[in-house]
Amino acid sequence: MARRILSLWFPRLAAERWLRRIGGALPQPFAVVGETGGAQVLVSLNAEAETAGLRRGQPLRDATAMCSGLLTRPADPVSEALFLTALRRWAGKFSPWVAEEPPDALVVDLTGCAHLFGGEAALLAEAEADCARLGLTLCGGLADTRGAAWALARFAGQSGQPLRSGDDIAQEARATRSHAARRRGWERGGALPSAASATEPQGLIAPPGQTESVLAPLPIAALGLPPERTEGFTRLGLRTVGEVLALPRAGLARRFGADTVARIDRALGLAPEPISPAAPPLRFATRMQFPEPIGTAADIAAGIDRLLDPLCARLREKGRGARRVRLQALHPDGTSQWVEVGLAQAADQPDRIRTLLAMKIETIDPGFGIDCLRIEAIQTEPVHPVQHRGHFEATADAMTRQGGTPRLGDLIERLSTRLGSESVTRAHPADSHIPEKGSIILSAAWSEPWAEPWPAANPPRPLVMMRPEPVQAPEDPTPPARFRWRGRNHETRTALGPERLAPEWWLDDPAWRSGVRDYWRIETATGERLWLFFAHGGALSGGWFAHGIFG
Template sequence: MPRVVSLFLPSWSTDRLRRKLGDASPPPDKPLVLVGRQGNRRIVVAADRAALAAGLRLGMPATKAQALVPGLVVMDAKTEADAEALDRLALWALRRYAPIVAADPPDGLVIDTTGADHLHGGEHAMLSDMVERLVQAGLSARAAIADTWGAAHAVSRYLRQNVNVVASGGARDALLSLPISALRLPRAIVDGLRVLGFENIGDLLAQPRAPLALRFGPELGRRLDQAAGVLNEPIDPTRPPDVIEVQRVFGEPIGAAETIARYVHKLVELMCAELETKGLGTRRLDLLLHRVDNRIEAIRVSTALPVRDVKRLTRLLCDKIETIDPGFGIELMRLAAPLAESLKPKQTISSLIEQPDADISDLIDTLGNRVGEEKLYRFAPVASDVPERSFRRIAPASPDTGEAWPDHWPRPARLFAFPELIEAIALLPDHPPVSFTWRGIRRRVKRADGPERVFGEWWKCHAELAAVRDYFQVEDEAGERFWIYRAGDGEDVATGSHCWFLHGIFG
């Protein structure tokens, strides 16, 4: 089942203008409208959130808007600049999220994310990431995902949540309560339907189709079928002007997995030859398969490092062939590298010198394309004595940070995200516990080492000015080893609660 994201930018024109003006832009709380010409009239074509809250609306004469809101900031609309910026935003989404992205003028994007959501932690996490990144860039945004472009478009614009996930197969139900204007119909058709008493899409779906088509033409039925998934609505994907791309057109449509794999190998060979002439390696490959029914199937694979190895890239793509639905056949295959980086030739290693380090980037690529890049990471040390702050996650193929792991005290193989409270019996202030109870099980301590005193980082938080932890390595009678600590120095209550916590387990 296809999955389509509609990314809605409700204040696209005004947000873009504020970003362009930078420090010279009006304050965020000052109403801003953009005006354009409709014949001889100057009307409001865009308004920010403050202007809408003040009662202004699109299509209102500019003079009336200025009379209603004293101090209103009025600027000329730049329709062409808005469209160009929307195309650039589509290229950003293409490189980051999915291989099929297109601008959805005047205020949105449409993204076919079929089979790509797992690379970003799932659909909800992917939509949240989109919205958060745009908000951080100063753009208001809402996103919805559904089985169809029409349903996602309607939900993103007429439900107020920033992130909406319509379950697979639930597009029709999600549309029932939405207004008829959500169908992307011309204004004349919407007004005519309202005159007849229709308010929401559910009212239309309950009516016979023939009388509506006779009165309003085929457009109404087409939009209803597209939103419900009865009629396919193809997306014409945007492509970067400088993208490296190869393609193969077939005289007769193909559909067998073996045939697709064979031509994937041929396209990868052509792609690697192009990359080699430019001194580049690909970090991301998009395979687009154009079906005879005007629908596009897509596969995206990513690599941790720049690559132009034919065998490796072919395997990554062929691993996902089973996700392709060829339909009645594929008439065009296109392979593109939307993200490529410089790749220097490698010197052949002589057997007379030391062997190079093992290259595990192939394994990283295989796992990353199966479970998602964000689920693969490694730990790098951070200069901090506080255990939970002494490391951070980095990409598995990231270069060495130069920091060294502390070796003066051993650390457990498993460190809990949050220390767990335990009940312990110990002689204060410096003795380890004789026994402790964790998760309902009482454990008698057989051996112990410590304490290792860790002070709070007072320069980060005032509450840590006097904070102290005393850590102990303890072993119970069963031979299991734990890392526990007492909050406080055992004497002064200002240094901590003197409660005991279990923070980790040694392997």
């Protein structure tokens, strides 16, 4: 069976997505504005803006000068990608083999599917009608190859227009045209001889087996080459794909690169160009409908027990574990409530999830009753089986596990459920000589404990560190015999140091603008062990400061 590929291009996708949000078409020019190279440019236009002479890639200031009534909205690449994904799901009605071509196109493998819609023309007409109801502009192309379908969707009906170029023989000065008369036709700027017939494309559908004849009259840009390659062909006086196809392959590869020849081969079907459809997302959810609305915490807990077993069975079947679980309660009036819990480690056991959801039941207001409960694992991760280990490892494991469940993980999960996952953190060592940067703070739910021994500081660092606090003492690098700190007078008993630390010269840290520091371990007459430093001064004045307290 011959392969047939459909390319669906939405040339005004970003603009029409905005128009759908604000209620439909506008009678005035409208454009979506994005940034390119630090400048604001038009990235998508409606039909009225194109009629006014605006174009994609045009600077915004030039566009507003040409069209004072231009209405604009900022580009939103994330929302546009989600909208394209929604269109991919719609295109699944034509074939299960659909892939996205960001930012504004889809490609569909229609092999063996067109007859279900009455033929290729009827299928394309149905796609256009669907898009018209959605308020979207659609350009479709159907051919034997992906490259040819892409070209038809964007360039069907266009012919190669001559562009002025200093290398084109047709633009030579009068004094050199006498030499051009003795050259062959295509050397004087005429069309190159083509083995393919230069017939115009028959609409947007290329008949089977006629890929080359359909591509031949299209402009060179229809090959999908980089702009510099297309410009290179134009400088040689070439205008259409057919003229490029007539060139010797060896010279073409030598001058324009092997990737250019490979692109041409893919467009003609001489080299494979597969379509990789997006895999359907893994969804893990269970729901229970009640014959009569429920309203007590015990009934909700019983419903959770009934739902968790099939949910976890599906997770184990796919080798996944839940990291975030959502419980949704639907009310008879159409409203709903939901709560979420997070797990420190991916889990596929009901007991791990049940305990956390039970802590959230009290936050659900049953109101006039709950007629449906739904539990969904909204975030999952692969779960690997635990390998058997020896007696030593098993004994060490028993110190941290109980019943196969990590005790620390349980603690993190319960604290995160009560306080929020952002409130439960752990520290990891960091590679920095700056005292306050010796560790980094990570979320405990999304990080593993530091597996190695904590790097020993030499000299040791204080147990408690704070922002540098001023110390009233003589401005002398020698440790003061007496000083005043936090409203109290202190007398130095011993002083150990100094340890000189310099700021990170590649960063402008406001806390280190007082220059190089000399750190001293000071023990006072009353037993306090402090970490003081003398700042030698820089952008700010120096002096003595307290930075930490030893335990």
